[in-house]
Amino acid sequence: MGEANLVYGEIDEVIGQFQMEGKAVEKKPYGNGHINDTFLVVCETPEGKKKRYILQKMNHSIFKAPEQLMENVVNVTEYLRKVILAQGGDPDRETLNVVKAKNDSSYYVDQKGDYWRMFLFVEGTVCLEMVESAKDFYDSGVAFGNFQKMLADYPAKTLHETIPNFHNTPSRFRDFQKAVQEDKMGRAASAQEEIAFALARENDTKVLTDLLKAGELPLRVTHNDTKLNNILFDENTKKAICIIDLDTVMPGLSHYDFGDSIRFGASTGAEDEKDLSKIEMDLALFEAFTKGYLEGCGGSLTEKEIEMLPMGAKLMTYECGIRFLADYLEGDVYFKIHREGHNLDRARTQFKLVKDMEDKWTEMAAIVEKYKNK
Numbered sequence: 001m002g003e004a005n006l007v008y009g010e011i012d013e014v015i016g017q018f019q020m021e022g023k024a025v026e027k028k029p030y031g032n033g034h035i036n037d038t039f040l041v042v043c044e045t046p047e048g049k050k051k052r053y054i055l056q057k058m059n060h061s062i063f064k065a066p067e068q069l070m071e072n073v074v075n076v077t078e079y080l081r082k083v084i085l086a087q088g089g090d091p092d093r094e095t096l097n098v099v100k101a102k103n104d105s106s107y108y109v110d111q112k113g114d115y116w117r118m119f120l121f122v123e124g125t126v127c128l129e130m131v132e133s134a135k136d137f138y139d140s141g142v143a144f145g146n147f148q149k150m151l152a153d154y155p156a157k158t159l160h161e162t163i164p165n166f167h168n169t170p171s172r173f174r175d176f177q178k179a180v181q182e183d184k185m186g187r188a189a190s191a192q193e194e195i196a197f198a199l200a201r202e203n204d205t206k207v208l209t210d211l212l213k214a215g216e217l218p219l220r221v222t223h224n225d226t227k228l229n230n231i232l233f234d235e236n237t238k239k240a241i242c243i244i245d246l247d248t249v250m251p252g253l254s255h256y257d258f259g260d261s262i263r264f265g266a267s268t269g270a271e272d273e274k275d276l277s278k279i280e281m282d283l284a285l286f287e288a289f290t291k292g293y294l295e296g297c298g299g300s301l302t303e304k305e306i307e308m309l310p311m312g313a314k315l316m317t318y319e320c321g322i323r324f325l326a327d328y329l330e331g332d333v334y335f336k337i338h339r340e341g342h343n344l345d346r347a348r349t350q351f352k353l354v355k356d357m358e359d360k361w362t363e364m365a366a367i368v369e370k371y372k373n374k
């Protein structure tokens, strides 16, 4: 996908379908997402003004109903615009803004049936692939907590479920078991240790979903994909200003957002690091994010929700690990890969983090306790 499949003629045809200012003078693949094909498009007006846009080919095989997905994105971003304006913020930079197609639709379907969409490029920002300082991670915690708070009154029932059972860990576990049993590519033998690690933790998978069913945890509007490269930081102030990648905004548990951030951002190494001795869950980073997230949520989480946050971190990391491992066993059909064994490498880092969290459980619980009333 992405660069390898990029046919510039095809892109030109698509670019012309959106309501951009000026004429496209430059386009190139952009960013490090695992799901959509993302391009930067630079336009120039007759007066010589440059204007940048993000163009994305949506992943139609993962997102089965792109029309519904875009309805979510338009409604959520319009809602956020109003909240940001009411708070005196800058809605062109603090939320994604959809650039409509010439027929006023929020997406364009090309002749091959591929779905495309465009956003304003959020200027003056940087996207981080790894935490550079505890302060950045604290800021991202405040931003994700705030995101939660800004959408607290959003009518959750009106959101489409863009990927059913996205963070339903027991359902992910069943998918994983099936991938192991089928062993379509004959790869299971090369991942025995990882498979055993995952299977041994089956009992953990239902902890959060059982509490939800029992009414002990509330359903909220959540982002569900809160990794660090889904947030843009102001390049000067280094403040986290804009949350992007809204494809999976759906009803969910606060643990999904908290946990996925920790999974990616509190790791001392990259998600696909091959040298596992470099991978740990850094407690100082865990503390920075916990402090920021709880401050950002501004007292809106229940006591039980807060108590279960470490479990959110562990389960989101575990779940991502079994998703990577299942994809490795199924032949890398979901996550984009850039080398052989890429998904297995990714699964290994996740399981190393899970093990490290198990070893640091008491400390994690104490940190959450320390900030619970802040």
Ligand code: ADP
Pocket: 030, 031, 032, 033, 034, 035, 036, 037, 038, 054, 096, 119, 120, 121, 122, 123, 127, 229, 230, 232, 244, 245, 246, 247
């Ligand atoms: P994926 O679902 O594939 O992760 P994203 O929507 O997260 O796709 O976009 C991929 C990357 O493109 C992001 O990590 C970010 O670097 C960049 N990006 C996306 N939208 C914008 C935007 N509006 N302004 C600036 N950069 C963006």
Ligand code: GN1
Pocket: 032, 033, 034, 035, 036, 224, 225, 227, 230, 245, 247, 248, 260, 271, 320
């Ligand atoms: C994908 O879209 P992106 O790259 O931000 C995935 C997440 C995983 C993540 C792992 C829709 O996120 O669920 O946690 O990769 N998104 C989807 O890096 O499956």
Ligand code: MG
Pocket: 033, 034, 229, 230, 245
């Ligand atoms: Mg992304």
